[in-house]
Each structure stands twice: as C-alpha cells, then as structure tokens.
Amino acid sequence: PPDTTPPSAVANLAVGTPAATSLTLTWTAVGDDGNTGTATTYDLRYSTSAITAANFASATAVTGEPTPLVAGTSQSMTVTGLSSSTTYYFALKVADEVPNWSLISNLPGGVMTLPPPDTTAPSAVANLTAGTPTPTSLTLTWTAVGDDGGTGTATSYDLRYSTSAITSANFAS
Numbered sequence: 001p002p003d004t005t006p007p008s009a010v011a012n013l014a015v016g017t018p019a020a021t022s023l024t025l026t027w028t029a030v031g032d033d034g035n036t037g038t039a040t041t042y043d044l045r046y047s048t049s050a051i052t053a054a055n056f057a058s059a060t061a062v063t064g065e066p067t068p069l070v071a072g073t074s075q076s077m078t079v080t081g082l083s084s085s086t087t088y089y090f091a092l093k094v095a096d097e098v099p100n101w102s103l104i105s106n107l108p109g110g111v112m113t114l115p116p117p118d119t120t121a122p123s124a125v126a127n128l129t130a131g132t133p134t135p136t137s138l139t140l141t142w143t144a145v146g147d148d149g150g151t152g153t154a155t156s157y158d159l160r161y162s163t164s165a166i167t168s169a170n171f172a173s
Helices: none
Strands: 023-028 041-047 074-079 087-095
Touching: 023 087, 041 074
Parallel strands: none
Antiparallel strands: 023 074, 041 087
16 A cells, blocks of 8 residues: 655754754654654745745755655754854744655744854953052053954953053063
C-alpha cells in the first residue's frame, strides 16, 4: 500500500543565543511515519514577521539544512547571513520520501540578532585645561567627545593625575 502517513510536526523548535548575523536553531528529529523511523527532508524558513501555515511558503527558505536523523535525536542548524539588530521568526516542516509533508512546527517567538560590534573608539579629548588651583583642588574642563569618534555620547572617562608628566606609555600607572 502507498505511504500516506506524514512525519509528525516538530514540536520543540527553539532559537538559541543570538549573534550579530546568525541564529542557531535546535529541535528533536521526528520520524518518517509520525514519530517512527527517519524522515527524508527538512524545509526550514524564516521571516521578519510571524510565520503561519498560511504564509509558510512565502517565508525565506534556508539552504543547507541537515539531513534528518532517526526520530528522537537532537538536531541543530546555524542560520547565517542575517541582518544585525533584526527580529526573525522561524518555522520548520518535515517530509518523508513520498513526499508526505508534516504540519508546520511550533513557532518560537521572534528573536533579535545582536547589533554589530562597536569597533570605533571615542575621539581623544583635545582641549583638556586646568583652571586656577586651590591648595586642595584643581578644576578641569574639556569638550565632551562622542562614542564613535566625534558622534554620539561617550560612556565614561578615565581621568588620571600624577606629579610628573603623563604619557601614553605611563598612563596606566
């Protein structure tokens, strides 16, 4: 008789710790016939809006999905090439050799990728000046610098003093 039993739907699709341009998904493999045997194919999709059974086909198909393993085995895949600081939604379908297709997987909530790493240092303070000293204090003034060069707002300052000249070589001491 013909095979008319589709694989079960994946019920535990989960998204792990995000990175700037990738997300790792995990799930438990389902079988060829329900939860028995080994399925043949995965169809993993993502979108920047929620995925449903009705819009699954219009979501972006992932390439390079792993080959299904025997039912009950943990599987994972890292989806790369994503945009940073963007919320993504995922869904998974499974097929057997016919192909009979499973229903859509559970739908993990949207997960945001991380922002790109901040690699631009603040500008150096260029106009540090000392006011008139008192016996126990000295007022310093400068123009604030940005977080990224001259743009934005710096997070903190590291102000040091010494009784001898400070250079980049001795700043830490």
